[in-house]
Amino acid sequence: MDAEKAPVADWKTDFDHTHPDYAANAHQIWDDLREECPVAHSDRFGGMWLPTRHEDIAAIAKNEDGLYTSRGVVVSEIPPDVPAPIGYAPPITSDAPFHAPARKLLLGPFAPRQIEALEPFTRECCNSLMDVALAKSGEQGWFDAAIDYSQNIPVRVIAHMLGLPPEDGDKFRRFIHNIIENPVQRDIPEEDTVEWYFDQQIAQRRANPKPPGEGDLIDHLLSVEIFGEPLGQEHVRGTVVLLLVAGIDTTWSSIGSAIWHLAQNPDDLARYRDDPAVRPFAIEEFLRAYAPVTMARMVAEDHELHGCPMKKDDWVLLPFPAGNRDPEAFEDADQFIIDRQKNRHGAFGLGIHRCLGSNLARMELSVALDVFVERAHDFSLVDPATVRFSTGQIRGPRELPVCVNPNM
Amino acid sequence: MKINYNRELCQGHNRCYMLAPEIFDVDDEGYAVLKIEGEIPAELHDKAQLCVDNCPEYAIELTE
Numbered sequence: 001m002d003a004e005k006a007p008v009a010d011w012k013t014d015f016d017h018t019h020p021d022y023a024a025n026a027h028q029i030w031d032d033l034r035e036e037c038p039v040a041h042s043d044r045f046g047g048m049w050l051p052t053r054h055e056d057i058a059a060i061a062k063n064e065d066g067l068y069t070s071r072g073v074v075v076s077e078i079p080p081d082v083p084a085p086i087g088y089a090p091p092i093t094s095d096a097p098f099h100a101p102a103r104k105l106l107l108g109p110f111a112p113r114q115i116e117a118l119e120p121f122t123r124e125c126c127n128s129l130m131d132v133a134l135a136k137s138g139e140q141g142w143f144d145a146a147i148d149y150s151q152n153i154p155v156r157v158i159a160h161m162l163g164l165p166p167e168d169g170d171k172f173r174r175f176i177h178n179i180i181e182n183p184v185q186r187d188i189p190e191e192d193t194v195e196w197y198f199d200q201q202i203a204q205r206r207a208n209p210k211p212p213g214e215g216d217l218i219d220h221l222l223s224v225e226i227f228g229e230p231l232g233q234e235h236v237r238g239t240v241v242l243l244l245v246a247g248i249d250t251t252w253s254s255i256g257s258a259i260w261h262l263a264q265n266p267d268d269l270a271r272y273r274d275d276p277a278v279r280p281f282a283i284e285e286f287l288r289a290y291a292p293v294t295m296a297r298m299v300a301e302d303h304e305l306h307g308c309p310m311k312k313d314d315w316v317l318l319p320f321p322a323g324n325r326d327p328e329a330f331e332d333a334d335q336f337i338i339d340r341q342k343n344r345h346g347a348f349g350l351g352i353h354r355c356l357g358s359n360l361a362r363m364e365l366s367v368a369l370d371v372f373v374e375r376a377h378d379f380s381l382v383d384p385a386t387v388r389f390s391t392g393q394i395r396g397p398r399e400l401p402v403c404v405n406p407n408m
Numbered sequence: 409m410k411i412n413y414n415r416e417l418c419q420g421h422n423r424c425y426m427l428a429p430e431i432f433d434v435d436d437e438g439y440a441v442l443k444i445e446g447e448i449p450a451e452l453h454d455k456a457q458l459c460v461d462n463c464p465e466y467a468i469e470l471t472e
Contacts, residue, residue: 107437112422280426284462342461350464354419359438 012037016044017075017294017317023389030322031334039308045075048296048315049308052322054329054346056305060297061318062351068297068316069095070353074179074393075296075315082234084300089242090235092353099352105224105231106239106356109161109217115359118157122364125156126371134375137404142382145263145372146256146400153368154251157360158244163216164201171197176245194244198237217243243357250292251361253396254347255368257290260397261336262373263381268338273373281339283366288345289336291321294393295349320346321395378405409453410471413442417467427462428455440467 005019011029016022022029033040034052042048051057060068071087072080080088087093091102108114129152133143143149155169164172175194190196201218210219221236231239262269272282295318299310310316324345327333331342348355355361381387382401390398411431420438424431430452433441448456460468 104437107420111420111436111438112425112434284423341458344462344464344466346464348421348464351419354421358420359422 012040013042014044015040015042015050017050017393018391020391023391023395026321026389026395027325027334030319030325034322034326039306041308045077045315046079046313047311048075048317049305049310050317050319051305052319052326054323054326057318057320057323058346058350060316061295061320061346061349061353063297066096067299067301067303067310069300070099070297071095072298072315073296075317079298079313082238086235087238088234089238089245091239091356092242092246093238101226102235102239103352103356105221105226106243109220110356110359112359115363118161118360119363119367121160122153122157122367123371125153126368127375129153130371130375134404142401142403144400145259145379145402146252146397149372150255150259150368150396150400151248151252153255153364154248154361157364158247161217162201162240162243163205163218168197172244172248175241176249179241179245194241195237198240199233202233202236202240246355247357247360249390249394249396250355251357251364253292253390253394254287254290254361254365256397256400257292257395258286258365258369259372259379259402260381260387260400261286261290262369263379263400263402264384265336266378266380268336269373269378271338272369273377278339279366279370281341281343283362283369284343284345285336285338285340286365286369287347287362288324288330288340288343290396291324291345291347292394292396293347293349293355294319294321294395295353296393317393318349320349376402376404377407379403380405409448409456410446411442411444411448411456411459412469412471413440414467414469415439417465419465419467421464423462423464424459424468427458428452431456431459 008014008016008019030052038053040050069084070093071084073092082088085095085098091099094102129149133148136143155172156166159166205218212223218240271278297316299312299314302312303310325333348358379402382403386401387397388399390396418440424440425434431444433443435441460470
């Protein structure tokens with residue numbers, strides 16, 4: 001389905017994060033670049049940069065000198081046409097001075113205590129998915145932990161938060177595929193676009209307003225104000241699309257990567273299953289070692305970074321997972337240490353754009369793994385060769401066939 | 409041992425709150441709130457160190 005990508009001649013000068021070779025070898029590519037060429041370049045997608053050292057990634061993410069803009073966060077052939085400081089999906093695409101007030105509108109619904117309240121719903125989703133997955137496993141001897149399990153969890157939870165029909169899950173995944181995994185724009189019928197879908201949803205809520213505190217997240221966005229005015233239609237829609245897109249592929253990837261790791265490391269699986277005290281540390285170590293998200297920025301002003309000429313409107317990728325594996329920042333950075341005590345990972349980004357949904361993602365990852373190990377108990381990969389990792393800026397297994405091992 | 413928490417640097421990762429709810433709470437927007445302004449009791453020293461070692465934004469320090 002994806003167009004054939006030109007082979008990469010040299011990762012230092014011609015890298016392509018959407019190439020299948022990148023998906024298959026990302027850890028090695030980052031380690032090599034970090035040693036040899038800490039800021040790689042490519043002419044693809046109109047020109048882009050790839051820093052791989054934690055220090056550089058953190059500095060660009062924090063953007064204290066305003067050299068970068070967030071108006072583009074997903075690399076594409078056609079640069080986004082909504083200018084800074086608002087961008088097409090506030091607050092992730094927003095810069096100062098718009099960013100902080102736009103973000104503040106959403107902090108409350110994603111704060112830890114609000115998210116804790118969603119735990120029982122999440123657990124129920126995970127259990128019902130495991131009912132089906134284990135039945136399938138009983139019939140055919142295996143199931144796909146990415147397709148039958150992980151991918152469905154964040155879809156159901158965010159659809160619940162946004163008040164969307166759960167049966168629209170496949171539709172959401174198609175939207176997301178078009179936006180993230182397939183960034184080259186193609187002609188799509190209007191009714192199949194995410195914009196059209198959410199305009200309908202927003203119009204329904206405008207027609208039936210709910211009292212404050214009783215609605216879903218879309219009602220919330222329609223009830224709040226920024227700079228003394230209700231949010232514009234574009235802002236509401238952009239934010240809703242953001243909440244849908246940002247929460248699904250990412251969390252799905254994170255859950256899948258953790259299952260992928262446990263399926264291949266029986267000692268870590270036993271420890272995770274049998275020692276609840278290690279779980280909070282293990283969750284952060286999964287997030288560090290298998291961080292799914294590489295964010296993007298655009299250069300706002302010409303400048304040099306380690307001698308590299310960064311030109312206005314060049315893309316800059318922020319591979320947080322590469323930073324998380326930098327030996328300058330983490331001891332035994334290439335090792336998975338299930339009870340790692342010092343772990344300042346940047347899986348959720350660093351600085352003012354810290355993932356708004358981090359509490360939700362962490363809760364989903366934690367509940368999903370708890371239910372998975374409780375129900376599957378002991379499991380392994382059917383065959384490492386049948387696992388397929390995604391291409392693009394969100395990294396995680398898209399096909400993950402596992403088999404449940406019989407209990408002793 | 410005391411904790412020096414810099415609210416300006418905090419981005420609401422909530423790592424400290426998860427590791428040591430005895431020491432940190434969170435506000436309605438998810439930013440950390442230090443619960444112990446003075447001396448940290450000896451039994452919480454290890455947890456205080458964990459908060460420091462897991463803050464991605466370097467917003468927490470220990471002082472004598």
